[in-house]
Amino acid sequence: xxxxxxxxxxxxxxxxxxxxxxxxxxxTTNQGLKVSEDEFSLKAGVRGPTLMEDFHFREKMTHFDHExxxxxxxxxxxxxxxxxxxxxxxxxxxxxxxFLNDPSKKTPVFVRFSTVQGSRGSAETVRDVRGxxxxxxxxxxxxxxxxxxxxxxxxxDAIKFPDLIHAVKPEPHNEMPQGASAHDTFYDFVxxxxxSAHMVMWQMSDRAIPRSFRMMEGFGVHTFRFVNEQGKAxxxxxxxxxxxxxxxxxxxxxxxxSGKDPDFHRRDLYESIESGQYPEFELGVQLIPEEEEFRFxxxxxxxxxxxxxxxxPVKIIGxxxxxxxxxxxxxxxEQVAFHPGHVVPGxxxxxxxxxxxxxxxxxxxxLLRLGGPNFHELPINRPVCPFHNNQRDGFGRQTIxxxxxxxxxxxxxxxxPEPAAPEEGGYVHYQEKVDxxxxxxxxxxxxxxxxxxxxxxxxxxxxxxxHIIDALTFELGxxxxxxxxxxVVDMFANVSMELVTPVAEGIGARVPEPREPASxxxxxxxxxxxxxxxxxx
Ligand code: HEM
Numbered sequence: 001x002x003x004x005x006x007x008x009x010x011x012x013x014x015x016x017x018x019x020x021x022x023x024x025x026x027x028t029t030n031q032g033l034k035v036s037e038d039e040f041s042l043k044a045g046v047r048g049p050t051l052m053e054d055f056h057f058r059e060k061m062t063h064f065d066h067e068x069x070x071x072x073x074x075x076x077x078x079x080x081x082x083x084x085x086x087x088x089x090x091x092x093x094x095x096x097x098x099f100l101n102d103p104s105k106k107t108p109v110f111v112r113f114s115t116v117q118g119s120r121g122s123a124e125t126v127r128d129v130r131g132x133x134x135x136x137x138x139x140x141x142x143x144x145x146x147x148x149x150x151x152x153x154x155x156x157d158a159i160k161f162p163d164l165i166h167a168v169k170p171e172p173h174n175e176m177p178q179g180a181s182a183h184d185t186f187y188d189f190v191x192x193x194x195x196s197a198h199m200v201m202w203q204m205s206d207r208a209i210p211r212s213f214r215m216m217e218g219f220g221v222h223t224f225r226f227v228n229e230q231g232k233a234x235x236x237x238x239x240x241x242x243x244x245x246x247x248x249x250x251x252x253x254x255x256x257x258s259g260k261d262p263d264f265h266r267r268d269l270y271e272s273i274e275s276g277q278y279p280e281f282e283l284g285v286q287l288i289p290e291e292e293e294f295r296f297x298x299x300x301x302x303x304x305x306x307x308x309x310x311x312x313p314v315k316i317i318g319x320x321x322x323x324x325x326x327x328x329x330x331x332x333x334e335q336v337a338f339h340p341g342h343v344v345p346g347x348x349x350x351x352x353x354x355x356x357x358x359x360x361x362x363x364x365x366x367l368l369r370l371g372g373p374n375f376h377e378l379p380i381n382r383p384v385c386p387f388h389n390n391q392r393d394g395f396g397r398q399t400i401x402x403x404x405x406x407x408x409x410x411x412x413x414x415x416x417p418e419p420a421a422p423e424e425g426g427y428v429h430y431q432e433k434v435d436x437x438x439x440x441x442x443x444x445x446x447x448x449x450x451x452x453x454x455x456x457x458x459x460x461x462x463x464x465x466x467h468i469i470d471a472l473t474f475e476l477g478x479x480x481x482x483x484x485x486x487x488v489v490d491m492f493a494n495v496s497m498e499l500v501t502p503v504a505e506g507i508g509a510r511v512p513e514p515r516e517p518a519s520x521x522x523x524x525x526x527x528x529x530x531x532x533x534x535x536x537x
Contacts, residue, residue, distance in 0.1 A: 078114030158357015
């Protein structure tokens with residue numbers, strides 16, 4: 001077996017240790033006692049009441065009663081697979097991340113695709129953003145790239161995320177609609193938080209109804225930082241490019257499939273892997289040297305902006321292949337815990353205020369969703385490298401830490417965990433200079449909400465434009481409040497009159513006064529007609 005395979009197999013072997021095959025075994029209680037009866041409870045007389053002392057009945061029922069855990073507060077409906085990742089060439093010039101430095105190294109990965117809005121049982125071909133979360137089990141610890149299939153986001157600051165999600169989720173008084181964004185509270189939020197304009201354009205486009213998880217792009221969205229061994233930094237944006245190209249359903253198909261096969265996307269992914277048609281995605285990066293932070297006509301830290309690929313080319317650096325389905329959806333797909341703050345040396349954060357808030361949110365929600373602070377011990381979440389610290393105890397703790405001393409800086413014990421020096425792989429936060437007053441406000445450089453929304457529109461082919469017009473007409477047609485409809489129509493007049501005029505006419509709203517388009521730019525790479533379709537060999 002060569003070095004590559006042993007690397008990839010590390011995660012597989014780790015998971016294998018936890019697998020239990022119940023086939024052909026005698027039934028026992030959780031204490032290992034063999035059970036003789038699993039059909040009839042213990043009763044006082046054959047027609048009498050069930051007795052408390054029937055421990056097997058009690059244990060079986062209690063476990064069943066406790067089977068459910070909370071679904072994710074967003075991205076509840078998801079499906080995942082295992083695979084591997086390999087760089088084409090060393091990225092040492094830009095980052096010291098070891099898994100990006102050695103083209104002979106394969107890194108095991110686990111990827112979960114998801115919708116955002118619907119609950120765990122909702123249909124999959126709805127109009128929505130798709131999550132695209134990748135966990136790299138590297139030798140330096142887990143690195144999570146927790147992205148979406150669209151490169152921008154609805155809001156600029158994490159403090160608004162609870163508002164956004166309250167507005168997009170089913171309305172609280174009647175729990176409608178399931179799995180869809182077409183309703184009053186969502187569009188009311190959009191019209192009153194106009195930084196959402198660019199993202200809503202993507203959401204109305206064909207990108208929001210993918211043909212398959214295998215045929216979507218993925219984006220890290222935020223601007224991250226690459227840091228090399230010399231301490232030199234680049235701003236970086238991450239891209240996944242599907243080798244099969246980007247393909248979507250048309251709305252009519254998507255709606256029919258929702259009814260006929262709500263599992264359409266997971267079935268497609270599962271079956272393609274089972275039949276050996278392994279989904280492949282190339283990893284790309286856009287890089288901006290630290291000195292060029294202010295070279296652009298947008299703020300590179302604003303998550304409602306993308307970096308046009310014509311201005312900052314996407315460098316393709318590696319490939320991921322998904323080649324193994326999970327054995328157990330609950331144990332793996334449901335219990336996996338992604339976090340944009342799981343980084344390795346060579347990858348760091350920026351001051352993007354959306355990213356900053358995400359760094360808090362994920363662990364916080366997982367403490368509830370996965371029942372306490374020990375979810376890193378769950379098989380799917382364990383890194384393939386060892387982990388050692390003085391964190392102890394908590395519900396469900398599995399590790400048996402030995403020794404008297406469980407605190408740092410002590411004289412009683414030798415060899416308790418010591419922080420690692422940078423040359424030993426210790427993570428050092430990038431020493432960015434910050435200087436300013438504490439203030440709660442939006443930066444002036446974050447105040448242009450329409451230029452890139454218009455650029456997106458300008459980049460579409462005529463059929464793509466027609467699909468966006470049809471989508472917005474359909475969506476606003478479901479909004480009951482005429483006032484909210486009109487506000488949204490007025491808002492999108494800032495994007496394009498060509499878009500908003502047929503929409504207003506289609507839903508019986510007033511056509512707004514003509515306005516100058518917010519931008520004359522276009523970025524051809526944004527059209528699905530121009531997405532990468534051929535892999536590098
Ligand atoms: C899931 C929060 C923005 C991608 C989640 C979860 C939370 C959350 C609480 C559930 C996690 C869990 O239960 O394990 C937030 C907050 C955001 C934000 C507070 C903004 C302030 C984003 C953005 C992206 C994104 C911009 C894309 C770049 C995802 C994905 C998942 C997720 C893919 C599902 C992960 C999985 O499959 O388990 N988010 N999110 N989120 N989020 Fe975010």
